[in-house]
Amino acid sequence: MRQLSIIIAILALSGIGCDIAVEQFPANEVFSLTLARTRSVPADAAKNDTNEVAVSLFGTPDEPQWPSSWFDDDTFVGLVDAENLVRAAGPVSSEEDGTHLGLFREHCVTCHGVAGDGAGPASATQNPYPRDFRHGVFKWKSTERGEKPTRDDLRSLLKHGVPGTGMPAFTLLANEDIEALVDYVIYLSVRGEFERRLMAAAVDQLGYEETAPSDEAKLTLDSGTEGQEAVHDVLNRVARDWGQAQPIDVPSTYRDLQGESLSESISRGDKIFHGPIANCVGCHGPNGNGQAVTLDYDDWAKEYSTRLGLDPKDRDAMRPFRKAGAPRPRPVQPRNLQLGVFRGGSEPETLYRRITQGIAGTPMPAVAVVEEPNGLGLTDDQIWDLVRYLRAAAVPEPRSADGEDELGEGE
Ligand code: HEC
Ligand code: HEC
Structure with a gap:
């Protein structure tokens, strides 16, 4: 039996x-x-x-x-x-x-x-x-x-x-x-x-x-x-x-902006995205087009490869782990942010949390929140600028309709 x-x-x-x-x-x-x-x-x-x-x-x-x-x-x-x-x-x-x-x-x-x-x-x-x-x-x-x-x-x-x-x-x-x-x-x-x-x-x-x-x-x-x-x-x-487990607090200072104040905010967000503090461009490419060349893995794959000093691309080195049931390690792709697909949600609050926490298990880092601009992190207002930029970058139409001139300067 x-x-x-x-x-x-x-x-x-x-x-x-x-x-x-x-x-x-x-x-x-x-x-x-x-x-x-x-x-x-x-x-x-x-x-x-x-x-x-x-x-x-x-x-x-x-x-x-x-x-x-x-x-x-x-x-x-x-x-x-x-x-x-x-x-x-x-x-x-x-x-x-x-x-x-x-x-x-x-x-x-x-x-x-x-x-x-x-x-x-x-x-x-x-x-x-x-x-x-x-x-x-x-x-x-x-x-x-x-x-x-x-x-x-x-x-x-x-x-x-x-x-x-x-x-x-x-x-x-x-x-x-x-x-x-x-x-x-x-x-x-x-x-x-x-x-x-x-x-x-x-x-x-x-x-x-x-x-x-x-x-x-x-x-x-x-x-x-x-x-x-x-x-x-x-x-x-x-x-x-x-x-x-507790949701992190998000400041209630987000405002839906329109017209010029919106395009100014998006334009500030653009500079932050491409600037040295956040350096989003380093992984996500210019304008978040997903074209930057990065080769990195998520934590699930790293555990049985890079963290053991093994090359994830080395089939012989990976064989024992594959036999034990591990998936073949594949590089993680920093997202093409222009596609408009936010896997974790696109609400301003959600994106605020994404930026200030990064994405667990992946290379996407967290940005520090600071009281005053000091070169080490972003203020809440700057994060909201970045959030408006992300939401605009993801939907090409409104961006070129009312924000292109301002965005054009920085490019
Ligand atoms: C070290 C590389 C790296 C940097 C720097 C980086 N990201 Fe990412 N980002 C990633 C990766 C990798 C993913 C995909 C993670 C996944 O889906 O597993 C991602 C995903 C995202 C997403 C998609 C979230 C969703 O819900 O689908 C957004 C939005 C994003 N990043 C914004 C940013 C912003 C804004 C910055 C700058 C503050 C930034 N990233 C900096 C690597 C990076
Ligand atoms: C067709 C395949 C498929 C099916 C069926 C499926 N999932 Fe998933 N699930 C995935 C993939 C792929 C991911 C990884 C998404 C990512 O990394 O962004 C995932 C991720 C998850 C996560 C982790 C999300 C996070 O925040 O990291 C949970 C929890 C989950 N699935 C639960 C479920 C449950 C419960 C069911 C059944 C009701 C289910 N899944 C059915 C493919 C599937």
Whole structure:
């Protein structure tokens, strides 16, 4: 019986079918390989014990659980609704009252994979790749660069999708289905980040090498040991990060301008875009046309390439990681801003946050906000000028209709 279920799990994980039972989340092989390279010790024992602990705490793709009793703080317990988890997980089906089950496998798994590793069967041809949630890093959000997204961010992401990428807008899903999927994304991300951090802690703090350490330091859920403390600490640290997510304040000084005052503002924004403080032109090219030559990668790809001193273009060097399931590293493209497609939204508030936080996981840097122009950052008014410039650059017509003369000077 046990053997049969393992065979089913292997079939399911190899992408053969999405609606049959999936017994296990696949372990994070790429991270364990990366860890072994950076620490110069084998990480298999750490990977296997971490995986065992993760199954006990988080359950399986068909029977997920939220490890409520392990959290120090009630707000961590409330991050995820355990009933929603069950609704979003498992094989696709409907109950008599019409409730949909298996939402993640129905709508998301072909791209994001069973474990949320971004390596679903339809992922390889996409650019950018579907997100690997296990890093816990998200791009299109209202919080500080290094922070998690809020529930609102995830909700709105699912409703609007990410225009210009494979990530669809789920406009037809009922609100309660969206809520269940938000819970499931948070669950997969917490689970995946817990797995990564615990594997690292096992090697760095508990003395995992070729084999597991002594009983006292071995990863376990049995109370009172060093190994159990590590499990508890890592889990609560990941949950705390999610519990702290807050949208950053945006000053309410934005005004819709018209006519000459608008073109003057756009023209100031143009100078800032091409000027030395923001140096947007360095990556986005003149007038944001996307033509600057930059060769850089996102953090997901860098982890198993440049950060290990490996060349992402070197096929031989990448082979072990590719075999372990990593996508082929591809350079990130600074956006052609004239196309008018803002993946994270084009509202002035959103663009203010984008400029002052940059885009997490990508080379796009943050610009410092300063009180007075001092050559080191931009004032709020300057940021609004830049926002008006971006919005105008993205829609060529109004720009040439009422702003060309002023813009022309600087070019
Ligand atoms: C056809 C492929 C595809 C499907 C189906 C899909 N996604 Fe995505 N998803 C993507 C891609 C591609 C990205 C990366 C977008 C980017 O980097 O800007 C992404 C990104 C995301 C992100 C990260 C956004 C951020 O701020 O960084 C989340 C969360 C997400 N998807 C959730 C889901 C959920 C939940 C579903 C199912 C309801 C789903 N996706 C279905 C392709 C897909
Ligand atoms: C080091 C290179 C770099 C610099 C400098 C840079 N960007 Fe970017 N920018 C990027 C990359 C890369 C992306 C694409 C990220 C992605 O979609 O994953 C991007 C995306 C964007 C987007 C698209 C956001 C969206 O919602 O789709 C905007 C707007 C933008 N940058 C504005 C700016 C502005 C304004 C500046 C100057 C303050 C700037 N960038 C400086 C690299 C850079």
